[in-house]
Amino acid sequence: MAGFLNQNLYIILRLKNCGRLRSHLFYGIMVIVAIFFISGISIGEKIEYCYDHPISNAGWSDNATISKFDPESGKLVSAKLSIIYNPSYNLKIANQGNNSANVTIEANGDLSLALPNKTVLVLSSRENRTLQLNPLEEISLNESNNKSQLYAIESLEDFIGSSSGDNIVIPISVTTLSSIRSDEVIMTRIIPQASALICIIYEYSPLEEMKL
Numbered sequence: 001m002a003g004f005l006n007q008n009l010y011i012i013l014r015l016k017n018c019g020r021l022r023s024h025l026f027y028g029i030m031v032i033v034a035i036f037f038i039s040g041i042s043i044g045e046k047i048e049y050c051y052d053h054p055i056s057n058a059g060w061s062d063n064a065t066i067s068k069f070d071p072e073s074g075k076l077v078s079a080k081l082s083i084i085y086n087p088s089y090n091l092k093i094a095n096q097g098n099n100s101a102n103v104t105i106e107a108n109g110d111l112s113l114a115l116p117n118k119t120v121l122v123l124s125s126r127e128n129r130t131l132q133l134n135p136l137e138e139i140s141l142n143e144s145n146n147k148s149q150l151y152a153i154e155s156l157e158d159f160i161g162s163s164s165g166d167n168i169v170i171p172i173s174v175t176t177l178s179s180i181r182s183d184e185v186i187m188t189r190i191i192p193q194a195s196a197l198i199c200i201i202y203e204y205s206p207l208e209e210m211k212l
């Protein structure tokens with residue numbers, strides 16, 4: 001009889017422990033959900049505008065026209081500028097001599113971007129390589145090298161429009177310097193090119209959240 005009672009008492013304790021476990025799990029899940037909910041409110045919304053300059057023979061300049069933040073959408077919390085610079089060059093080299101030739105190639109390029117507060121951002125690309133050509137050999141190459149930078153904007157007021165549809169104009173330019181050196185008689189052709197993608201990423205609190 002005592003064994004039967006002990007067994008029943010053991011079962012009752014196990015059931016109570018399981019109930020406590022389920023209760024703890026429930027409250028734990030609710031806490032996690034609340035944390036994600038609060039985090040979602042604090043992060044806010046994001047919107048992105050981009051300007052794409054197609055690949056062109058390098059040595060170009062352009063004005064990137066990008067939409068300002070619309071104040072009717074909410075309060076601007078932060079802004080980041082994403083810059084992707086893709087320099088490339090088409091190269092043709094012919095060794096016209098009867099001896100092997102070592103050819104050193106330098107292809108340098110800079111993308112400059114001027115912000116409204118006079119800050120100048122520069123992305124640089126530096127390529128230096130040496131090729132060996134056999135006598136009377138001819139080669140053609142097409143090389144590219146992506147560069148990227150994410151810049152946090154400090155002067156947010158420069159990027160806030162007075163109304164919907166306001167734009168900001170950001171001057172951008174690309175400069176290049178290329179050279180080919182060899183001790184042998186060679187024929188060369190090098191055409192530097194570059195493209196650029198400029199994006200502004202606005203993070204803001206929507207008007208609905210500001211009213212909460």
